[in-house]
Amino acid sequence: MPTRWISRLLPAATHTRPTEWSRAAIGVSLGTLLSVWVCSLFFGLPIAMHLIGPLGASAVLLFAVSSGALAQPWSIIGGYCCATLVSLAVAHFFGRNLDSACLAVGLALIVMCLLRCLHPPAGALALLVVLADPDSANLGWGLLAPVMLAAACMLLAALVYNNLTRVRYPKKPAEPSPVASTPQVAGDPGIKAEDLQKALEQMDAFIDVTPEDLEELIRASEHYARRRSVGEVLAQAR
Structure with a gap:
């Protein structure tokens, strides 16, 4: 402890x-x-x-x-x-x-x-x-x-x-979440910026991050997770 x-x-x-x-x-x-x-x-x-x-x-x-x-x-x-x-x-x-x-x-x-x-x-x-x-x-x-x-x-x-210096400022206004380019699991509605906004509000604390940033991070994490999963499958198939 x-x-x-x-x-x-x-x-x-x-x-x-x-x-x-x-x-x-x-x-x-x-x-x-x-x-x-x-x-x-x-x-x-x-x-x-x-x-x-x-x-x-x-x-x-x-x-x-x-x-x-x-x-x-x-x-x-x-x-x-x-x-x-x-x-x-x-x-x-x-x-x-x-x-x-x-x-x-x-x-x-x-x-x-x-x-x-x-x-x-x-x-x-x-x-x-x-x-x-x-x-x-x-x-x-x-x-x-x-x-x-x-x-x-x-x-x-x-x-x-x-x-x-190629750093976008100010932050781009929120836009509707694009439709996922990869098929989703049945029954999985996917996470959108509005869902993250409600989650941030429920935390009831000062958090210096926007729902759009969180959504982008989640999408990137899903991308790398899929790549890792494919790599593991290919390694097992060898």
């Missing part, structure tokens, strides 16, 4: 190649640099640097795990907007202190879930907006402008860089 519990703490195997790590790393660096640089041109370097933490975290999502549900365009734009507005409202009514910052990040999470734009780096942004440096605090509600400008620049960088 202790061994099994300890094994859960170990990292899972990585299914990406070092070339993909390098591609993502370059994108993260360029995206963060572009966002901070453009923001500094319009609002000054101190304000831009104040936002660099959440922007760096967003860059990891948008460039390294761009297929995830938390890395899609609406997630970063909606998440940053929600976190900023909620935090500015909390700071206005309750002041700028640690208690207010913790309240802001919790409220921002609820709003992001309601609007389906959950984006983890926006939680860090909520804390920074409440516990802002003097330059950022002096902007008041105007702080929304540099935040959204930086988010838009990060999204633009991800759109351009990912697609130029």
Whole structure:
């Protein structure tokens, strides 16, 4: 039992190649640099640097795990907007202190879930907006402008860089499941995206994967399973 519990703490195997790590790393660096640089041109370097933490975290999502549900365009734009507005409202009514910052990040999470734009780096942004440096605090509600400008620049960088490096972004909208090209076992209705969606809802937890990704993974697994089965049959026939 202790061994099994300890094994859960170990990292899972990585299914990406070092070339993909390098591609993502370059994108993260360029995206963060572009966002901070453009923001500094319009609002000054101190304000831009104040936002660099959440922007760096967003860059990891948008460039390294761009297929995830938390890395899609609406997630970063909606998440940053929600976190900023909620935090500015909390700071206005309750002041700028640690208690207010913790309240802001919790409220921002609820709003992001309601609007389906959950984006983890926006939680860090909520804390920074409440516990802002003097330059950022002096902007008041105007702080929304540099935040959204930086988010838009990060999204633009991800759109351009990912697609130029042959990584499709954003995620393609869901389409009806194609009819299976191979005959199915009698009585087996097959698994579709809508079935996986219901299964994800039943799990009642935050899972950063789309039903379409799961369906594609299942189809690929079935393909390799059929190839393995055919290979085993041929080996036995020899």
